[in-house]
Amino acid sequence: MGSILSTFGSLVVGGIVATATIVGVVSSQTSPSGDSPANVNQPVIEYGTSD
Amino acid sequence: MKRWHGWVTPTWSLLLAVLLLGPALGSGYLLTYDMVWVPDLAMRPDFWGLGSGLPRAVPSDAVVAVVDEVVPGWLLQKAVLLASLVVGGLGAARWLPPESLSGRLVAVSIYQWNPLVTERLAIGHWPVLVGYAVLPWLALAARRWRRDGGGLPLLLVLVPLGSLSVSAGLATALTLLAFGWRGRSRGDAALGGLLVAGNAPWLVTGLLHTGDATTDRAGAALFALSGSGALPAPLAALGLGGSWNAEVVLPSREGPLSWVALGLVTAAVWGGWRAWSASADRRDLVAFGLCWTFGLGAALLTWAAPDLVAWAGATLPGAGVLRDGARSLVLCAPLLAVLAGHGAAEAVRRLPGDGAPRLVAAGVLVVLPVTVLPDAAWGLGGRLRPADFPADYVAAQESVATAVADGQKGDVLLLPLASYRQPEWNHHRKVLDPLGRFLSPDFVASDELVVSGVAVAGEDPRVARVAAGLALPDAAARARALAAEGIGLVVVDETAPGSSPLPAGRTLLDAGELRVLALDGVRERRIPTGWYAAAVLAWAAYGGALAGGLVSAGLARRRRRAAPASRGTGL
Numbered sequence: 264m265g266s267i268l269s270t271f272g273s274l275v276v277g278g279i280v281a282t283a284t285i286v287g288v289v290s291s292q293t294s295p296s297g298d299s300p301a302n303v304n305q306p307v308i309e310y311g312t313s314d
Numbered sequence: 315m316k317r318w319h320g321w322v323t324p325t326w327s328l329l330l331a332v333l334l335l336g337p338a339l340g341s342g343y344l345l346t347y348d349m350v351w352v353p354d355l356a357m358r359p360d361f362w363g364l365g366s367g368l369p370r371a372v373p374s375d376a377v378v379a380v381v382d383e384v385v386p387g388w389l390l391q392k393a394v395l396l397a398s399l400v401v402g403g404l405g406a407a408r409w410l411p412p413e414s415l416s417g418r419l420v421a422v423s424i425y426q427w428n429p430l431v432t433e434r435l436a437i438g439h440w441p442v443l444v445g446y447a448v449l450p451w452l453a454l455a456a457r458r459w460r461r462d463g464g465g466l467p468l469l470l471v472l473v474p475l476g477s478l479s480v481s482a483g484l485a486t487a488l489t490l491l492a493f494g495w496r497g498r499s500r501g502d503a504a505l506g507g508l509l510v511a512g513n514a515p516w517l518v519t520g521l522l523h524t525g526d527a528t529t530d531r532a533g534a535a536l537f538a539l540s541g542s543g544a545l546p547a548p549l550a551a552l553g554l555g556g557s558w559n560a561e562v563v564l565p566s567r568e569g570p571l572s573w574v575a576l577g578l579v580t581a582a583v584w585g586g587w588r589a590w591s592a593s594a595d596r597r598d599l600v601a602f603g604l605c606w607t608f609g610l611g612a613a614l615l616t617w618a619a620p621d622l623v624a625w626a627g628a629t630l631p632g633a634g635v636l637r638d639g640a641r642s643l644v645l646c647a648p649l650l651a652v653l654a655g656h657g658a659a660e661a662v663r664r665l666p667g668d669g670a671p672r673l674v675a676a677g678v679l680v681v682l683p684v685t686v687l688p689d690a691a692w693g694l695g696g697r698l699r700p701a702d703f704p705a706d707y708v709a710a711q712e713s714v715a716t717a718v719a720d721g722q723k724g725d726v727l728l729l730p731l732a733s734y735r736q737p738e739w740n741h742h743r744k745v746l747d748p749l750g751r752f753l754s755p756d757f758v759a760s761d762e763l764v765v766s767g768v769a770v771a772g773e774d775p776r777v778a779r780v781a782a783g784l785a786l787p788d789a790a791a792r793a794r795a796l797a798a799e800g801i802g803l804v805v806v807d808e809t810a811p812g813s814s815p816l817p818a819g820r821t822l823l824d825a826g827e828l829r830v831l832a833l834d835g836v837r838e839r840r841i842p843t844g845w846y847a848a849a850v851l852a853w854a855a856y857g858g859a860l861a862g863g864l865v866s867a868g869l870a871r872r873r874r875r876a877a878p879a880s881r882g883t884g885l
Contacts, residue, residue, distance in 0.1 A: 269671045277674035284681055287688025291566070291695045307812055308734040308744060310347070310763040311437075311559030313536045 319415050323407050324400070326680070327422045331399035333684075334427065334435075336692035339392050342700030345745040347562070347734075349438025351391040352703070355379040356754040362849050363519025364841050367761060367774030368527055373515040373856060374441040374478040375751075388700075395435075398443040399426050405450030406651040410659065416676035417659030420582075423683040425450070425651040429542070429555035429567055430643050432690045436562035436697060438746075439641070445482025446644045448472050449489050453648060456494030456505075457598060463501065467870055469494075470863025473512030474856055480520070480635050483513040485644050488608055492601040511855035518852035520632060522845050523773075529634030530771040533763070534624035538616035539639030543568030545576065547617040551610060553579050554647055556617075556640040559765075561744075564689045575686035582679075583650060585657030602649040609645025612636055701740040706827040707752050713823040713830045714753050714803055724802020724836035726750065726757040730812030731781055733760045737809060749805060749828075758801065776839075784815050793817035793833050800839035804831040 338344045343351050361376040363369035382390050406425035407418035434442050452472045458465035473490060477483035487509050494505050510517070520527065537558045542550040545567075550556040553576045555567055566572065591599060616623050616639030627634035636642070658679040665672050689695040714726065728750055736744050750757035758780055761772025772778075776799060783795025796804070796817050803822075806814050806829040819831035 266667055266669075269666060270669065273665075273671040273674035277678050280678045280681060280685055284685040284688065287566070287571075287685060288691040291689030292692055294565075294695070307732045307764050308736045308810075309767070310734055310744075310765050311561050313558050313766045314540045314560055 319412070322415060323418045323422060324404060326419050327400045327403040327407070327426065328396075330403065330423065330426045330684075331396050333691050334399060334431070334693075335392075335395055335698065337696065338395060338693045338698035338700060340700055341388070342702045343388055344391060344395070344698055344700045345438075345740050345743065345748055346436060346698060347438040347744055348746050349440055350746050350748045350751050351378070351387050352748060352752045353387045355382055355387060355751055358754065358756045359841060360756045362853065363515055363522070364845055364849055365756060365774075366758075366776035366839065367772070368523050369516050369519040371479070372519055373474075373853075376515070376853075377478060391440075394440060394444065398440070398447040399431070402426065402443075402447035402450065405447065405454070406648060407655070408454055409450060409648070409652040410655045414655070414659040416662045416679065417655035419676070419680040420658035421651045421655030423680055424579075424582075424654045425647060427683040427687060427690060428647070429550075429553060429557075429564070429687065430640070430647060432564055432687065432694055433555070433557040433559075433562045433640065436694055437557070437559060439479075441478035441482050442641060442644065444478050445476045445485055446647065448476030448486065449644065450648045450651075452476055452486060452489050453493045453601065456490050456492075457595075457601075459494045459501070459505070460496050460597070466504075467863050467866035469508060470859050471867060472863075473508050474860040474863075477512045477516075480516050480632075481638070481641050482644075483516060484635070485609075485642070487513065488645060489601075489605055489648075492604045493598070508859060511859040514852035514855040515849075518848050519845075522848060524631045526773050526775055527631035527634075528629065529627040529637065529773060531624040531628045532768055533634065533770040534616065534627055534637050535620040536765040536768060536770060537637045537639070538620050538623070539613045540617070542572055545572050548614060549576055551613050551617075551640070551643060551646075552576060554643050554650065556613065556643070558638065558640065564687065564694060566687055566689045571686050571688075575683075578682055578686065579650065579654070582654035582657040585660055586653030586655065587657075589660035590653065590656035602652070605645040606649045609642045612642035612645075613639040615639070697743070699741050699743070701743075703748075703752065704739050704827065706825040707749065709825045710749070710805055710823055710828045710830055711753055714755065714805070717803060717822055717830075717832055718755060722802050722832055722836075723838050724755075724797070724800050724833065725839065726753055726755050726803045726805055727780060727796060727801045728757055728759040729784075729804060729806045729814040729816070730810050731760045731777075731784060731814075732810065732812045733763060735807065735810050747807070747810075749807060753805070755803070758799075784817075789816060789818040793819055794835070797833045797836045800837060802833055802836040802838075804833065805829070806831070 355378050357379040361379055363372040403422035403426040406421040410417040410421055455465040455468040455472055459469060473486055476486035490509060496502055539547045539551055539556045540558045541547045542555045542563055547556050557563055616637060623637055627637055662672050662676045665675055728747055733746060734744050735747050736742055747759055750759050758776060761774050761777050763770040780799050784792055786792045786795055809827050817833060819833045822832050823830040
């Protein structure tokens, strides 16, 4: 009984992690990437943005 | 151990690397922030460290310029990026016993798929990534050296390879000393000699620029370790995050997933410590601990005491290398991956039975680093897209080459005088102006960095003098000032923002996007003979170590292969 439960539990946890991973990867590919867009009017291209 | 186990770890490592790089492995050149690769990087005095500014890209540029004579630039770039990930991951896995497959796979996942890798990849610090890949192997080789004096050929290769930039060289040096120091004068002297040889190009040529090796105070606060989203900087650093540049931080690091990742890392490290510390070699633990403490400490220092870092950078020549706090976290990664691997292996071992529960648990633990950083997939969510250089670049290259062949003297000046570009042909991605490396002569470009509206002054005094010359009121005066600074050719990127006060000169090319001007009366920049002598010695030491290591590693491999055959014939 214990081994059936642990097998079932592990499959549930594994399924959740697998689903979360796939959903996360796929949704990150479909959302726009977050780096700053070009602005031809700015006087200089900045190296980056510091918090 | 089953035979197929040997293939699982390399396969997983390669799969992760391909998933991470994704489109970056496609046709073209990946140009992102400081990462500039061109079809054929021509060797020039600046790459040897003989330029007027600090040798920031020494020896990496020279190494690429030599190797891309054999391997095309585009292929070399992809090989370097892919190998940096795979080699690093497999090196971390080597610290776990072969029978611990789940532990090895987790170590690979942690080492290859973390914020440090994604942020350094996005900002284009590829020499740091090469050094990062070298670290676990270097630790293994240095440990062997410490124990029985073996592994020297591998050390001779790894130290120069891991020292392609100043910061990578420092991490390599610390790791080598931490793991290889024996406390016996002869062996340690050899180690010290190897360190000096492997770092000689930037060390020696950097010493030639000591007078200009201090940095602008403004940079310390801007480049300090930074928090990620709701994670404060110290906690971000524990999970290998904390880049100063918010533009290269993935969105998942700014949300609740970063807290989940931190919790998982903490649990894995705690579990790993309990499982491994009792059986591990004490000396290895001390070495790992030293590297981790120094890496985290250096990173935290930039966050906690930016004024101190600013003072050091502005006062002590070379101290500015410490101002990018998150970069020193490379020293923390090996211990983190090894502990996580041991923690995972122990967790799997403790599960009852040996069937599905263990298999699923192992799979979950191996995949979790991807789960909590999903937007790293496929080229950081599409950020890493290669590009092809436009035809105007080739036209400018030919124009400059023809002018030089016809006797035009002097270096190239890149205008507008600004460090970064964001060209349309590069998918509007920011990149350090790639034009200079695309051309053959030495070039002068802006070394000023603008971050969040604050300008951080560069160190090259020649750039400052060129800027002063460009500020003169008429074109003829500008031309005379530039020629006196050794500028013979001016290449103007018409698409880049910023004004370009042009000097009077002959137009060699007006291709729409790029203009090439030639100046007369050029007074060529003189490089002191002593500088050449110093550079030759430094590069001889570097090349000698690398070549010696490769030859002796090849011979040792040959001997090992021949040994069973000899035994078989009774010889």
